[in-house]
Amino acid sequence: MNSASVLGGRISGHRLAALLGDWRRSRRGATDLASAIELQVLDGHLPVGTQLPAERELADALGASRTLIGSALDRLREGGLVESRRGSGSWITSPQRHRGINPASSDSTDLIDFVCASPSAASGMTRAFDAARVLLADELVSPGYGDRGLPILRERIAARYTERGLPTSPSQIMITNGAHHAFVLALRMLAGPGDRVLVEQPTYANALEAIRAAHAIPVPVALDRDGWDLDGIEATLRQAGPRLAYLIVDFHNPTGLRLDDEGRERLAAMLTASRTPAVIDETLVELDLDGGPAPRPFAAGDWAILVGTSSKAYWGGLRIGWIRASEDLLARLSSARFGLDLGSPVFEQLVLAELLADPEPLRLRREEVRSQRDVLAAAVREHCPEWTFRLPSGGFWLWCALPEPMSTRLAVAAAGHGLQLAPGSRFGAHGGLERWIRLPFSQPPERLREAVRRLALAEAAVRGKSVGGEIQVR
Ligand SMILES: Cc1ncc(COP(=O)(O)O)c(C=O)c1O
Numbered sequence: 068m069n070s071a072s073v074l075g076g077r078i079s080g081h082r083l084a085a086l087l088g089d090w091r092r093s094r095r096g097a098t099d100l101a102s103a104i105e106l107q108v109l110d111g112h113l114p115v116g117t118q119l120p121a122e123r124e125l126a127d128a129l130g131a132s133r134t135l136i137g138s139a140l141d142r143l144r145e146g147g148l149v150e151s152r153r154g155s156g157s158w159i160t161s162p163q164r165h166r167g168i169n170p171a172s173s174d175s176t177d178l179i180d181f182v183c184a185s186p187s188a189a190s191g192m193t194r195a196f197d198a199a200r201v202l203l204a205d206e207l208v209s210p211g212y213g214d215r216g217l218p219i220l221r222e223r224i225a226a227r228y229t230e231r232g233l234p235t236s237p238s239q240i241m242i243t244n245g246a247h248h249a250f251v252l253a254l255r256m257l258a259g260p261g262d263r264v265l266v267e268q269p270t271y272a273n274a275l276e277a278i279r280a281a282h283a284i285p286v287p288v289a290l291d292r293d294g295w296d297l298d299g300i301e302a303t304l305r306q307a308g309p310r311l312a313y314l315i316v317d318f319h320n321p322t323g324l325r326l327d328d329e330g331r332e333r334l335a336a337m338l339t340a341s342r343t344p345a346v347i348d349e350t351l352v353e354l355d356l357d358g359g360p361a362p363r364p365f366a367a368g369d370w371a372i373l374v375g376t377s378s379k380a381y382w383g384g385l386r387i388g389w390i391r392a393s394e395d396l397l398a399r400l401s402s403a404r405f406g407l408d409l410g411s412p413v414f415e416q417l418v419l420a421e422l423l424a425d426p427e428p429l430r431l432r433r434e435e436v437r438s439q440r441d442v443l444a445a446a447v448r449e450h451c452p453e454w455t456f457r458l459p460s461g462g463f464w465l466w467c468a469l470p471e472p473m474s475t476r477l478a479v480a481a482a483g484h485g486l487q488l489a490p491g492s493r494f495g496a497h498g499g500l501e502r503w504i505r506l507p508f509s510q511p512p513e514r515l516r517e518a519v520r521r522l523a524l525a526e527a528a529v530r531g532k533s534v535g536g537e538i539q540v541r
Pocket residue numbers: 184185244245246247248271315320348350351375376377378383387388
């Protein structure tokens with residue numbers, strides 16, 4: 068295997084040297100070395116937590132001076148890719164905090180974050196906070212603990228499922244601290260170290276992080292351009308015997324695809340037949356931008372765990388999500404929760420209950436995101452004409468096919484122009500996906516246009532093309 072195979076494991080100097088190959092690309096010493104390590108991190112070959120070799124060992128393996136190694140590490144630390152502690156050495160930190168190790172001077176002052184795909188708060192948020200303050204008085208006389216959440220919020224969430232075509236009672240709802248927390252809770256209950264978890268490929272990067280952090284093994288099944296490979300999923304359920312499946316069937320992250328009714332029925336039947344519990348992540352389901360007929364919520368008997376959240380429809384800062392599951396499963400999840408936390412904040416639950424009672428904030432959110440989607444799509448078509456994508460009918464991102472495998476190099480070059488990108492490899496269980504890049508449309512139109520301008524410069528730098536009459540040198 069080409070990567071540091073154990074999360075948090077140590078990579079030897081010789082292995083790192085082999086991974087880096089010919090790193091002296093442009094005779095810029097420490098910059099070349101830092102760039103080569105940066106590429107391996109973004110490409111998923113050096114996972115988060117990997118312990119780097121000591122400076123002396125690396126210097127010997129690379130035939131370089133310790134001074135050069137030291138200044139390459141300085142650059143990586145400044146770029147947010149490596150952390151070091153005296154006595155403990157250096158290790159890879161989250162590529163999410165990656166700022167680029169070689170930022171260009173002029174463009175980088177106003178950094179655009181295209182890694183995070185979440186919008187600012189929906190309009191109507193202040194009004195919901197004000198209304199919740201009034202209701203808070205009634206809650207202050209209670210101890211404030213509750214592993215299932217406030218009854219009023221559970222009622223409103225259950226009613227929304229029923230309205231979407233899946234009859235649900237409040238006793239089937241548990242409030243969590245976001246969708247990710249809900250997934251981690253289910254993972255903790257259902258999969259242990261060494262267990263396999265079926266995931267789509269590509270998939271939500273933080274779900275992969277959670278699976279790895281639980282020392283479970285993600286087993287990817289590829290999505291093709293048109294959607295889910297149901298035969299592939301069926302074969303994987305049979306052959307790999309996963310303990311859990313994690314699936315995003317509505318406005319999938321990062322492809323934006325949505326599974327149709329027929330596909331849902333077949334998938335549900337396969338999961339039921341193989342008795343595989345599945346977390347169905349509905350984080351994006353309310354971000355339906357074109358308002359076409361919606362498929363029914365996914366239901367796979369007693370073993371489907373539907374996970375939802377307020378993060379995308381309203382605001383990530385609320386940190387309120389939920390689980391919809393059978394009452395038996397919910398009772399088990401609720402017991403498992405005590406090892407993790409003791410409930411969700413009361414005030415934020417009241418705020419979400421207020422938001423759910425008013426259709427206007429969600430309507431405005433959809434309108435805003437729809438126009439941002441169209442702005443981003445138009446800008447990409449104009450400035451990156453060789454890129455292709457399918458315009459998603461919901462969610463927050465374009466999943467673009469690049470004209471050549473260059474996603475990681477593009478992310479590195481874009482960082483130099485003040486644009487942080489998540490390369491395709493972030494969404495793969497084992498890296499790869501170099502022909503793909505995810506572009507979020509969760510920011511205001513002028514930021515999106517500026518981001519695409521920088522993207523075009525980055526593409527030109529990577530491919531040695533000319534932009535606006537100037538030749539960009541590779
Ligand atoms: C598919 C998916 N699941 C979960 C989350 C995290 O949601 P939350 O903020 O509710 O934890 C995200 C955030 O982008 C997401 O895209």
